[in-house]
Amino acid sequence: MDTQPHSDNESEEALNRAYGLRVKELLSQSNAETWIEDLWDMYTGFTLFSQEAGYDPRGHNRFVSFKELVFFFRDIGAMTKK
Template sequence: MNNTLSKSAESHDSRYLAFGREVAELLSQSSPSNWIDDLWDIYTGYMIAQREMGYNPRAADIFTSFKELVFFFQRVEGMKG
């Protein structure tokens, strides 16, 4: 039983380490502030295009995803201090 708990914790830790590597790779491409600026550009273009594309029932979900990404990069930027 103890071995099972150990493997589960190891698996959990391995997943977090893998996520950390992916985030590090993402951040190696650009700074958090540049990511935030790019996200605003992408979202602004999306909102402008909505006029032509018409109603999107997922618009609120897309905004929430955008907002969470911006907040994520703001938190990462704050960690650099």
């Protein structure tokens, strides 16, 4: 009998639990709304610096990553309010 799919499922569940614990630890420092505000402050400072520093070929990619982080914390905040 092949037990590989079961083993993969268990390791994926363990990884998901580990991710969840890390998110819980992160949110124990500040709530999701505070993280979003802090992210906006960091990104605003970064974009002001980038304007002074010149062209950034990765600027769009950084914005997309930033946007995903904001959406992540927004979703987490919604989950914790339920």
